Amino acid sequence: MIREKTDRLGTALQHFRCWLRLLLAGLALHAAAALGQSATLFENAAIITGDGNFLLQADVLVEGDSIIAVGDSADFVVPQGSDRVDLSGQFLMPAMIDAHTHLGYQSPQGWGAEFYTRQNLLDNLRQYAYYGFSAAFSAGSDADDLALSLSADQRAETDAAARLLFAAGMGPPGQGPNDAFLLETAAVESRTGMTVLRGVGSPVEAILQVREVAAKGIPFIKIWIDDRGGSQDKLAEAVYLPLIAEARRQRIPVFAHQQLATDMPPLIDAGVSGFLHGRLGPDLSAATATASARNNIFIVPNLGLGELRRETIGRDPFLRAVLPEDQTRRLATETAQRRQQPSRVNLREEELRASMARLLAAGVDIVLGTDAGALPDHPFGYTGHRELEIYVRLGMTPMQALVAATSAAARHLNQSDLGLIAPGHRADLLILNSNPLEDIRNTRSIAAVYLGGNRVDREAIAWRLRDP
Numbered sequence: 397m398i399r400e401k402t403d404r405l406g407t408a409l410q411h412f413r414c415w416l417r418l419l420l421a422g423l424a425l426h427a428a429a430a431l432g433q434s435a436t437l438f439e440n441a442a443i444i445t446g447d448g449n450f451l452l453q454a455d456v457l458v459e460g461d462s463i464i465a466v467g468d469s470a471d472f473v474v475p476q477g478s479d480r481v482d483l484s485g486q487f488l489m490p491a492m493i494d495a496h497t498h499l500g501y502q503s504p505q506g507w508g509a510e511f512y513t514r515q516n517l518l519d520n521l522r523q524y525a526y527y528g529f530s531a532a533f534s535a536g537s538d539a540d541d542l543a544l545s546l547s548a549d550q551r552a553e554t555d556a557a558a559r560l561l562f563a564a565g566m567g568p569p570g571q572g573p574n575d576a577f578l579l580e581t582a583a584v585e586s587r588t589g590m591t592v593l594r595g596v597g598s599p600v601e602a603i604l605q606v607r608e609v610a611a612k613g614i615p616f617i618k619i620w621i622d623d624r625g626g627s628q629d630k631l632a633e634a635v636y637l638p639l640i641a642e643a644r645r646q647r648i649p650v651f652a653h654q655q656l657a658t659d660m661p662p663l664i665d666a667g668v669s670g671f672l673h674g675r676l677g678p679d680l681s682a683a684t685a686t687a688s689a690r691n692n693i694f695i696v697p698n699l700g701l702g703e704l705r706r707e708t709i710g711r712d713p714f715l716r717a718v719l720p721e722d723q724t725r726r727l728a729t730e731t732a733q734r735r736q737q738p739s740r741v742n743l744r745e746e747e748l749r750a751s752m753a754r755l756l757a758a759g760v761d762i763v764l765g766t767d768a769g770a771l772p773d774h775p776f777g778y779t780g781h782r783e784l785e786i787y788v789r790l791g792m793t794p795m796q797a798l799v800a801a802t803s804a805a806a807r808h809l810n811q812s813d814l815g816l817i818a819p820g821h822r823a824d825l826l827i828l829n830s831n832p833l834e835d836i837r838n839t840r841s842i843a844a845v846y847l848g849g850n851r852v853d854r855e856a857i858a859w860r861l862r863d864p
């Protein structure tokens with residue numbers, strides 16, 4: 397009886413939701429028409445929706461910056477005078493999200509604190525747009541007031557750049573990022589007078605810092621749990637427990653950089669929302685994977701950072717498109733570190749594959765992240781495509797990898813309007829010439845990128861990055 401009632405209530409709710417969605421779509425149409433916003437119908441595309449679904453052939457109606465309808469355009473009202481873009485033979489998917497990056501320090505001229513400016517942040521975000529990215533999460537290394545003002549401006553105006561997401565960084569006083577990076581974050585602090593890192597030396601300090609972050613409206617917190625091989629202190633449990641508890645009270649997700657897989661269980665118990673380094677290998681147990689899944693904690697495997705630095709990536713035309721000549725030459729040259737055919741250790745590959753299999757079996761949300769920009773020569777955007785390649789090599793299906801790069805990343809970064817080809821979502825579209833479900837490397841076959849319904853001038857971005 398009770399179940400029947402609940403069922404009936406459920407059905408009624410579903411009807412209401414359906415109706416509401418139609419009403420909202422209708423209102424959006426009228427609003428768009430009233431504003432004189434342009435409408436575009438993308439026709440006959442194979443659609444990878446971002447949540448694991450595939451539509452063999454469908455149409456997408458975009459008005460202003462939003463997706464209004466997805467399906468057979470015969471079933472919805474297409475405003476008169478809409479632009480039409482025929483995507484026969486092409487693939488449409490949500491633009492991607494990099495959930496672990498460090499913006500601002502890498503520039504076409506070099507890497508370091510001297511390049512950390514608003515202009516360079518925007519150029520980094522434009523590089524992400526060039527590579528088909530909708531948003532990038534900068535993990536705890538930003539001048540807070542600058543990042544806050546830039547993201548507020550991004551909300552007000554549409555620019556051909558990925559959306560800036562960022563976190564307040566916390567660690568033991570004066571510590572956190574790797575030793576070389578730490579010098580640069582300190583230099584940005586002294587030059588700008590803004591806060592980059594928040595030192596938390598005691599439980600009280602931790603709670604006060606979290607409250608300040610909440611008052612400032614910074615949406616995320618990143619903590620470092622790493623002694624950097626003995627050169628730093630590891631953030632103590634006695635400090636991160638109250639820190640995370642207070643952040644949960646303030647509804648601010650806390651993401652962890654953890655040194656070891658064995659650091660993960662206490663952080664899960666403490667209530668972190670995500671791990672920015674997977675630490676894949678024998679120590680990352682099935683129990684940890686299951687506990688992460690049960691607590692809705694995502695894991696960024698973060699594998700390319702070590703791997704790509706052993707490759708002559710400057711020989712890859714997909715990267716060369718945005719590299720100034722001197723950097724191309726340097727990154728294309730074989731050195732003791734960089735090889736055209738880097739060797740892989742079979743045992744390590746087996747361990748990584750087994751670890752990935754445990755994560756997949758546990759059903760934990762794997763999210764794309766690269767750590768691009770944390771050190772020189774790990775370029776924005778390009779590394780995201782390469783990271784997906786590694787995921788598939790280690791056992792993910794291309795569809796799983798694309799979910800990690802789209803809806804899973806959007807969900808865990810609280811970007812409810814990103815990561816899906818569905819009505820009500822932002823029209824951040826990645827259009828490909830070849831099928832990434834057949835070969836994940838086809839995410840490189842970019843025909844066009846749209847952000848907020850506007851086509852990104854990729855050539856202009858590449859030209860500017862190559863020849864700043």
Ligand SMILES: [Zn+2]
Pocket residue numbers: 496497498535653672767770
């Ligand atoms: Zn990082």
